[in-house]
Amino acid sequence: MALGRSRRRTQKFVPPKLQLTSMMDMFTILLIFLLISFSSEVVRMKIDGNIQLPKSTAKQDYRNNIRLVVAQDSLWLGDEAVAKIKDGTVVGLDPANLQRSALYRKLSACRQKAGKATENKTAEDNVILFICDKRLSFKTINSIIKTAGIAGFPNFQFGVLEQ
Amino acid sequence: MLGAKRGRSRSVDDPDLDLVPIMNMFLVLIPFLLISASFFHLKAINTSVPVLGNADGSVAPGNTVKLTVIVQLEERGIRLSAMSDEADASILGDFDAYFPKGRASAYPLDEVATFLQGIKDRYPSSDTLIIIPDGGVIYDTIIRTMDVARTGTRTELFPNVVISGKVG
Numbered sequence: 489m490a491l492g493r494s495r496r497r498t499q500k501f502v503p504p505k506l507q508l509t510s511m512m513d514m515f516t517i518l519l520i521f522l523l524i525s526f527s528s529e530v531v532r533m534k535i536d537g538n539i540q541l542p543k544s545t546a547k548q549d550y551r552n553n554i555r556l557v558v559a560q561d562s563l564w565l566g567d568e569a570v571a572k573i574k575d576g577t578v579v580g581l582d583p584a585n586l587q588r589s590a591l592y593r594k595l596s597a598c599r600q601k602a603g604k605a606t607e608n609k610t611a612e613d614n615v616i617l618f619i620c621d622k623r624l625s626f627k628t629i630n631s632i633i634k635t636a637g638i639a640g641f642p643n644f645q646f647g648v649l650e651q
Numbered sequence: 652m653l654g655a656k657r658g659r660s661r662s663v664d665d666p667d668l669d670l671v672p673i674m675n676m677f678l679v680l681i682p683f684l685l686i687s688a689s690f691f692h693l694k695a696i697n698t699s700v701p702v703l704g705n706a707d708g709s710v711a712p713g714n715t716v717k718l719t720v721i722v723q724l725e726e727r728g729i730r731l732s733a734m735s736d737e738a739d740a741s742i743l744g745d746f747d748a749y750f751p752k753g754r755a756s757a758y759p760l761d762e763v764a765t766f767l768q769g770i771k772d773r774y775p776s777s778d779t780l781i782i783i784p785d786g787g788v789i790y791d792t793i794i795r796t797m798d799v800a801r802t803g804t805r806t807e808l809f810p811n812v813v814i815s816g817k818v819g
Contacts, residue, residue: 508670515677522684541691542794545802550695617695620790626724627786630816637700645695648794 542622544648550617551645554598558620558632565594576628586635595639614640619647696797698812701781715776720746720767720809723817724784724796728752729763733770746770758792764799771808780809783817 539559557564563571563578570591572579581589602614616636620629633644716737723730728751733743748766750759771777780800784793793814800809 508674512670512673512677515674515681518681519677519684522681522688525688525690526684541693542791544694544696544794545798546694546696548695548697550693615697622789622791622794624790625786626784626788626790626793626816629790630786633700633814634816642701643697643699645697646794646797647693647695650692650694 539619539621540623541619541647541649543651545651546648547650548645550647551615553615553617554595554602554641555617555619556632556636558618558624558629560621560623563591563632565591565598568594570594573628576625578628578631581631581635583631583634586631586638589635591632592635592639595636595641599640615643615645616641617647618644696794696801696812697810698797698814701813701815716774717779718743718746718770718774718777720770720777720780720800722763722780722782722796722800724758724782724788724792726785726787729758729760729796731763731766758796760795760799763796764803767800767808768803768805771803771806778809779811779813781813781815783815785817 539557555564555566558573561573562569563573571581571589578589578591581591586592599614618633618636636642636644716735718733718735718738721732721734723732728749731746731748731750733746735743750762750766753759767780782793782796782800797812800812802808
């Protein structure tokens with residue numbers, strides 16, 4: 489018994505070797521994947537509900553200006569919810585009187601702000617990035633883009649997914 | 652000779668690579684790349700809505716007739732027409748066409764692309780196309796029509812795409 493104990497005590501401690509090779513492999517794969525999907529401009533969107541963007545052959549990059557997001561059930565200006573959409577109609581947006589809507593007021597405020605800073609801006613800077621669910625009908629979209637046009641934003645960039 | 656012998660007799664140990672600094676670098680790089688990774692590649696199509704303004708009466712130098720093509724997306728098909736201040740009504744009448752929906756109730760965009768290519772071949776200065784969708788046409792269809800109008804089958808067709816609601 490005693491002999492056994494003394495044998496154990498005399499064993500030399502060997503520090504365990506970490507096997508990092510497999511971890512390195514994993515990290516390398518991860519790094520390559522992330523490098524491919526690296527983007528210098530990341531758009532963060534706060535959207536209520538799921539949105540499906542249309543796919544397009546467009547190759548042009550977007551300008552991250554004023555963002556108008558139209559989901560199935562809500563309308564967002566930047567990160568702020570502006571109106572609800574019910575049965576394909578924007579609540580509070582009367583097609584006969586677009587100037588009385590909250591969207592018009594907010595876009596006009598944006599236009600005035602942009603107007604103050606026009607010295608360093610080009611016409612391209614006053615373009616709205618329009619991100620819209622592909623399932624929505626033109627009836628819904630039309631009143632929104634008309635309102636934007638009246639508020640001083642006749643030029644748009646339609647946000648699409650790369651095909 | 653002796654030196655060579657000595658070299659051969661040395662036991663060859665596996666060299667232990669020190670991977671810890673590389674691991675450290677990876678641990679810094681991966682969170683950074685994760686933050687700036689985008690999993691949806693967003694692209695943009697330039698368009699505009701018609702606005703009231705003074706008409707530009709200037710004509711391009713040389714005999715370059717510019718047509719503006721109108722694409723009406725109707726519930727049952729696509730209606731095409733053209734307008735221009737520089738062309739006769741008889742010429743413009745040649746570009747009136749109607750493409751009904753196919754069996755799978757899909758819009759015949761390939762046929763439209765071929766037709767638009769024909770217009771572009773005859774009047775290469777033309778660069779504007781107006782899309783007028785009906786209320787029930789979905790956004791996805793409008794985007795696909797825009798793609799056809801801009802890129803066509805062979806060359807760039809109409810880079811200026813304007814979207815408009817029906818008047819009246």
